[in-house]
Amino acid sequence: MEKGDIYPRVKCVVDTCTHYVAGDYCSARNIDIMHEEEGRMSQIIEQTMCKTFQPASSFANMLGSLDNVNWGGAASKLFAGGEMVPTVTCTVNSCEYWKDGNHCVADAIEVTGRHADECQDTNCQTFRTKSR
Numbered sequence: 001m002e003k004g005d006i007y008p009r010v011k012c013v014v015d016t017c018t019h020y021v022a023g024d025y026c027s028a029r030n031i032d033i034m035h036e037e038e039g040r041m042s043q044i045i046e047q048t049m050c051k052t053f054q055p056a057s058s059f060a061n062m063l064g065s066l067d068n069v070n071w072g073g074a075a076s077k078l079f080a081g082g083e084m085v086p087t088v089t090c091t092v093n094s095c096e097y098w099k100d101g102n103h104c105v106a107d108a109i110e111v112t113g114r115h116a117d118e119c120q121d122t123n124c125q126t127f128r129t130k131s132r
């Protein structure tokens with residue numbers, strides 16, 4: 001990813017993730033959207049996942065995730081009413097919105113999987129099978 005890249009807005013409803021912020025925001029600096037099964041191309045939404053998900057219940061995970069916090073975004077959200085937007089790296093190359101360099105060119109994506117326990121319970125709801 002290079003400076004100046006444009007990223008989709010991220011709405012996330014995964015309230016069990018340590019990066020989740022009320023209002024359906026994600027406070028991570030970057031999220032990785034991936035195929036759920038390594039080496040198997042996602043064909044449907046359920047075969048995608050947010051690999052950056054970390055269960056909020058684990059204190060160790062919470063500490064581990066501190067280096068991936070979008071402090072700038074959090075500050076502007078809290079103090080200036082700005083948007084909290086993580087950058088998005090996506091390897092789901094079977095998706096219509098995927099572009100070379102692991103970019104997502106959708107205007108906005110939605111990450112779903114309320115009450116998720118692990119990455120595999122989350123999905124990129126915006127996934128659309130690439131037309132051939």
Ligand code: SF4
Nearest residue numbers: 012017019020026050
């Ligand atoms: S599941 Fe992914 S998009 Fe949602 S809050 Fe966690 S890291 Fe962010």
Ligand code: SF4
Nearest residue numbers: 090095097098104124
């Ligand atoms: S919409 Fe497609 S390209 Fe964008 S993050 Fe989701 S799966 Fe990846």
